[in-house]
Amino acid sequence: MLIAAAVCPPAPLLLPGVEGRQxxxxxxxxxxxxxVVALVESSAPTVxxxxxxxxxxxxxxxxxxxxxxxxxxxxxxxxxxxxxxxxVAMAMLTEAGFxxxxxxxxxxxxxxxxxxxxxxxxxxxxxxxxxLIVGNASACSTPRAPGAFxxxxxxxxxxxxxxxxxxxxxxxxxxxxxxARDQLSxxxxxxxxxxxxLDGARFASDIHYAxxxxxxxxxxxxxxxxxxxxx
Amino acid sequence: xxxxxxxTFDDSxxxxxxxxxxxxxxFFDRGASWADDAAMERVHQxxxxxxxxxxxxxxxxxxxxxxxxxxxxxxxxxxxxxxxxTYPNVVISVDTWRHEIGRAACQAGADVMNDAWGGYDPxxxxxxAEFGAxxxxxxxxxxxxxxxxxxxxxxxxxxxxxxxxTRLAERAVSLGVPRESVLIDPGHDFGKNTWHSIEATRRLxxxxxxxxxxxxxxxxxxxxxxxxxxxxxxxLAGSLSTVxxxxxxxxxxxxxxxxxxxxxxxxxxxxxxxxRPPETVIxxxx
Numbered sequence: 001m002l003i004a005a006a007v008c009p010p011a012p013l014l015l016p017g018v019e020g021r022q023x024x025x026x027x028x029x030x031x032x033x034x035x036v037v038a039l040v041e042s043s044a045p046t047v048x049x050x051x052x053x054x055x056x057x058x059x060x061x062x063x064x065x066x067x068x069x070x071x072x073x074x075x076x077x078x079x080x081x082x083x084x085x086x087x088v089a090m091a092m093l094t095e096a097g098f099x100x101x102x103x104x105x106x107x108x109x110x111x112x113x114x115x116x117x118x119x120x121x122x123x124x125x126x127x128x129x130x131x132l133i134v135g136n137a138s139a140c141s142t143p144r145a146p147g148a149f150x151x152x153x154x155x156x157x158x159x160x161x162x163x164x165x166x167x168x169x170x171x172x173x174x175x176x177x178x179x180a181r182d183q184l185s186x187x188x189x190x191x192x193x194x195x196x197x198l199d200g201a202r203f204a205s206d207i208h209y210a211x212x213x214x215x216x217x218x219x220x221x222x223x224x225x226x227x228x229x230x231x
Numbered sequence: 232x233x234x235x236x237x238x239t240f241d242d243s244x245x246x247x248x249x250x251x252x253x254x255x256x257x258f259f260d261r262g263a264s265w266a267d268d269a270a271m272e273r274v275h276q277x278x279x280x281x282x283x284x285x286x287x288x289x290x291x292x293x294x295x296x297x298x299x300x301x302x303x304x305x306x307x308x309x310x311x312x313x314x315x316x317t318y319p320n321v322v323i324s325v326d327t328w329r330h331e332i333g334r335a336a337c338q339a340g341a342d343v344m345n346d347a348w349g350g351y352d353p354x355x356x357x358x359x360a361e362f363g364a365x366x367x368x369x370x371x372x373x374x375x376x377x378x379x380x381x382x383x384x385x386x387x388x389x390x391x392x393x394x395x396x397t398r399l400a401e402r403a404v405s406l407g408v409p410r411e412s413v414l415i416d417p418g419h420d421f422g423k424n425t426w427h428s429i430e431a432t433r434r435l436x437x438x439x440x441x442x443x444x445x446x447x448x449x450x451x452x453x454x455x456x457x458x459x460x461x462x463x464x465x466x467l468a469g470s471l472s473t474v475x476x477x478x479x480x481x482x483x484x485x486x487x488x489x490x491x492x493x494x495x496x497x498x499x500x501x502x503x504x505x506x507r508p509p510e511t512v513i514x515x516x517x
């Protein structure tokens with residue numbers, strides 16, 4: 001059964017030591033951490049991390065690989081670094097004090113919405129789990145954005161925020177793969193897995209952050225059963 | 232010895248490559264040399280200020296309006312012809328990734344293909360070989376031209392830079408570009424975050440140790456702006472600092488906006504290194 005969920009972005013600036021002295025991402029970081037702390041406080045024994053990625057599931061004990069982004073972590077003599085989204089998830093879960101089981105689930109871009117929802121239903125049927133979604137909305141949100149600016153970024157971001165805020169199945173399932181690709185967004189599949197995991201249950205969302213401070217639109221949110229008091 | 236088209240230079244020479252943008256929208260000068268007269272005036276000024284090479288580009292590096300081959304040629308080729316006519320001995324470089332532009336530029340009198348996008352069009356090196364031109368082999372992280380880096384990651388950025396640039400350099404030589412006419416460039420900011428560009432600067436001596444002459448293009452770039460929290464118009468001191476550090480580590484060619492200040496900085500490096508005597512020495516010896 002789904003116990004709780006959270007959303008945070010796969011930004012390298014959330015990895016320890018990668019930001020500069022001024023910590024321009026401090027608000028994003030604190031908001032992402034608040035979302036993950038809420039997830040941990042749900043007392044779910046298992047956290048399933050969902051992120052768009054190809055390949056086999058990585059292991060949670062792989063190095064974060066902050067050196068790959070200029071961070072201070074020393075490069076080990078052996079071992080493969082976690083893909084970025086899973087590295088961010090592990091960094092957040094560690095900082096939030098989670099000590100339970102972590103399962104890292106890569107979602108290949110070729111996955112259909114229906115398949116993603118089925119994955120979500122299977123997850124929710126496999127004992128008590130919390131789901132940590134790692135992805136961003138449009139990376140084309142401002143003129144200085146890494147993906148250059150797109151006029152339709154705002155509409156795309158609004159649709160993502162609406163889907164996360166309302167948890168409406170049609171909104172979660174309706175994120176277009178073409179639009180997500182154009183916007184350099186990697187939230188489509190995790191949200192569609194979430195839709196399947198919710199499976200009609202009443203949950204509520206508390207959005208801690210929704211903005212694009214460096215051209216990439218971040219959403220940080222905590223998702224809990226609607227019957228519980230939101231903090 | 233470094234051979235750039237019609238000119239040769241000693242290994243100890245520190246060369247200034249002056250940026251001359253034939254664009255309406257480049258990040259630093261914002262179209263200051265877009266008009267023909269302004270562009271030629273810029274050339275007059277940079278030559279007077281001590282530029283060894285004039286680097287002429289017709290497409291801004293960052294995202295922006297699409298520029299066709301025809302439009303890029305219209306912006307650059309007649310201008311290259313005009314500069315060659317005015318300055319028969321100045322080294323002319325063309326900043327392009329397109330072989331069509333490289334070919335036309337060579338026919339117009341260019342000496343150097345400044346391939347800032349890392350061999351995106353592999354035929355550009357073939358053009359350099361055909362015309363006996365020099366070529367700059369740049370590390371751009373494998374990205375598509377005119378895109379910004381997005382969450383780029385390297386197990387070891389300097390190792391990647393050296394592998395990519397030396398592979399491009401060897402390929403150029405295999406195609407027929409004279410070995411003494413091939414340079415390598417770490418590609419600051421291109422396919423890199425600020426930490427990556429800083430590390431590439433700090434460890435530039437590893438590139439120099441490959442034996443290929445090294446060109447650096449750091450002028451006013453974002454990694455300087457982010458390092459110092461300075462907007463684009465306030466990055467001269469940071470830019471000159473990178474020039475001095477890179478020169479001390481062994482770089483030979485410096486692509487810059489501020490030519491006179493860079494010339495002074497490099498001459499001072501050469502004096503300290505002992506490869507250039509002071510202009511005057513009278514203090515304390517009269």
